[in-house]
Amino acid sequence: MKTLLSGSTLLCLLASPAHAQLRSINDLSLAAANKLASAAMAACQAQGRHIVVTILDHGGNVVAVQRADGVGPHNTEASRRKAYTALSTKSDTYTLAAAARNNPDMSNLTTVPELLLLGGGLPLMAQGQVVGAIGVAGGGGALQDRACAQAALAALPELDSPPP
DSSP states (O other), rough: OHHHHHHHHHHHHHHHHHHHHOOOOOOOOOOHHHHHHHHHHHHHHHHTTEEEEEEEEEOOOEEEEOOOTTTTTTTHHHHHHHHHHHHHTSSSSHHHHHHHHHHHHTTTGSSSSOOOOOSSSEEEEETEEEEEEEEOOOSSSSSHHHHHHHGGGGGOSSOOOOOO
16 A cells, blocks of 8 residues: 555656646747738838748747848848847847847857847737747848837737837
8 A cells, every 4th residue: 555655645746747847838839920921021111111921839939930132142141040039138138239239148148059139020919929020031120120120020819019
């Protein structure tokens, strides 16, 4: 009986942590990513700007990339890195770049190889959790890229509103 009780207790202890460690993770679908990318493209095209937009899922995987005709090839990688930076830091890359310029404690972020501290990257939040990121490049500057990324967020009402 003692062995049966010990075995049952051990099984309960082993089973409980495994269940407790599972998390519910919201993620972007391909349809949602394409909707965001198309909205960013449309917002920039309405201003006569041609961009590349990259959408990442919560794990940093590329879900969608759209590139307007005539955009320089370096902008494809820049849009991905902006999205990655926003995802990794959970920050608007425009705000992050300003903080890195103005705060000596943050200036070392410019030396992290994968991060790109230029405006145009935004984390995608749903119910307070990061579910992905958007990166825009090629729109004529950090503020323009950021504006196109921000405009795209309206395409998915499930996303939290970004701070101003």
